[in-house]
Amino acid sequence: MQDKREGSLLFKIEExxxxxxxxxxxxxxxxxxxxxxxxxxxxxxxxxxxxxxxxKIKNNEWILDPFCGSGTTLLTSxxxxxxxxxxxxxxxxxxxxxxxxxxxxxxxxxxxxxEIFSKKFERYDTEGLSPLTKRAFSRYSLEDIxxxxxxxxxxxxxxxxxxxxxALMNSANKVSYAYKDGSVIKMRExxxxxxxxxxxxxxxxxxxDLKRANYKGSNIGVYLGDARRMDxxxxxxxDAVITSPPYLNKIEYTKVYSIEYELFFENxxxxxxxxxxxxNPKHVKDLFPELNLPDVAKAYLQDMNDALKEIYRxxxxxxxxxxxxxxxxxxxxxxxxxxLMAKLAERIGFKVERIVVVNERVVTRDRTFKIGKAxxxxxxxxx
Ligand SMILES: C[S@@+](CC[C@H](N)C(=O)[O-])C[C@H]1O[C@@H](n2cnc3c(N)ncnc32)[C@H](O)[C@@H]1O
Numbered sequence: 001m002q003d004k005r006e007g008s009l010l011f012k013i014e015e016x017x018x019x020x021x022x023x024x025x026x027x028x029x030x031x032x033x034x035x036x037x038x039x040x041x042x043x044x045x046x047x048x049x050x051x052x053x054x055x056k057i058k059n060n061e062w063i064l065d066p067f068c069g070s071g072t073t074l075l076t077s078x079x080x081x082x083x084x085x086x087x088x089x090x091x092x093x094x095x096x097x098x099x100x101x102x103x104x105x106x107x108x109x110x111x112x113x114x115e116i117f118s119k120k121f122e123r124y125d126t127e128g129l130s131p132l133t134k135r136a137f138s139r140y141s142l143e144d145i146x147x148x149x150x151x152x153x154x155x156x157x158x159x160x161x162x163x164x165x166x167a168l169m170n171s172a173n174k175v176s177y178a179y180k181d182g183s184v185i186k187m188r189e190x191x192x193x194x195x196x197x198x199x200x201x202x203x204x205x206x207x208x209d210l211k212r213a214n215y216k217g218s219n220i221g222v223y224l225g226d227a228r229r230m231d232x233x234x235x236x237x238x239d240a241v242i243t244s245p246p247y248l249n250k251i252e253y254t255k256v257y258s259i260e261y262e263l264f265f266e267n268x269x270x271x272x273x274x275x276x277x278x279x280n281p282k283h284v285k286d287l288f289p290e291l292n293l294p295d296v297a298k299a300y301l302q303d304m305n306d307a308l309k310e311i312y313r314x315x316x317x318x319x320x321x322x323x324x325x326x327x328x329x330x331x332x333x334x335x336x337x338x339x340l341m342a343k344l345a346e347r348i349g350f351k352v353e354r355i356v357v358v359n360e361r362v363v364t365r366d367r368t369f370k371i372g373k374a375x376x377x378x379x380x381x382x383x
Pocket of ligand 1: 039041042043044066067068069070071072073087088089090093225226227228243244245246247
């Protein structure tokens with residue numbers, strides 16, 4: 001591949017456009033349990049399987065995903081008998097992952113389902129909710145959501161409470177007028193199915209998925225934390241890292257989930273998301289002064305540098321790491337995140353083995369003026 005951009009001559013760059021779909025969440029939509037929550041920023045189980053093969057990971061080994069999102073790496077590891085730890089700064093992501101990787105007593109879930117669905121409806125006041133949340137549902141749907149939410153709160157076992165909360169969250173999404181368009185929430189009026197019907201169907205499907213799951217008994221865990229400071233993880237512990245950090249100029253995840261946060265994470269403060277990668281463009285150290293990068297790109301690369309140092313610290317010698325990243329598009333330039341991250345990684349001590357370009361998107365300004373092409377790549381490296 002001919003590429004005259006900064007640093008491109010230093011690394012081996014391959015093209016594998018056939019892998020483009022694997023670094024998206026789309027293939028997961030059909031995979032049981034992986035599809036318990038649609039996480040737009042996620043990659044697929046098939047991608048993790050491919051990386052397990054590329055990185056030659058063996059069954060008793062430990063894998064880390066420091067930006068685990070909805071837990072694709074962890075759940076795949078659980079399915080195929082690898083040990084894995086995930087970290088994410090978002091309480092929603094950690095919650096979703098936890099519910100997906102948990103071991104359940106199915107009979108207990110069935111008992112609670114029977115109880116919840118036999119309760120007589122009670123009306124709860126929707127007045128205190130934000131205008132956005134009120135606009136996102138019909139009054140009936142919203143009242144149903146609040147009713148079931150209160151019923152779920154009465155469940156003592158946190159595992160089972162979380163299971164039903166995720167089911168209700170998905171049911172709420174199904175009947176909602178709101179949808180996520182990039183980083184904004186938009187509304188679309190549509191006829192809605194009664195929430196109770198959707199909720200029952202979703203719980204039934206989730207129970208069915210669990211019944212069919214066949215796990216190999218590995219160790220899986222997830223932490224709420226910051227990939228730049230993983231003090232809770234030991235040095236030289238992991239045999240492999242499979243991950244995908246937030247993409248440069250696509251880091252406003254949290255706002256699109258604000259309805260979920262309001263309804264299902266009552267004590268959550270948006271403030272706690274300051275640990276998000278790239279969200280603090282002030283006081284940054286410019287790691288590439290010669291490139292004259294936009295401030296947000298400088299902040300992003302500095303945060304990624306801190307995360308890479310931590311990843312390096314917790315990896316064993318010779319352990320392998322694969323990271324999916326995308327270039328960042330700005331009005332006057334494309335920032336080659338894959339190459340710059342590879343450079344940072346080498347400064348830290350990693351040996352970059354391959355950069356595999358899997359996608360290339362045309363980037364436009366105001367949806368008309370073409371800025372250039374931004375690629376999505378897998379960076380494979382070794383400690
Ligand atoms: C591209 S998504 C990962 C998706 C994941 N591969 C999946 O399949 O669901 C990036 C994740 O990084 C998380 N994140 C952002 N800043 C972080 C930080 N400082 N430490 C850990 N996680 C962070 C976001 O919450 C998001 O879930």
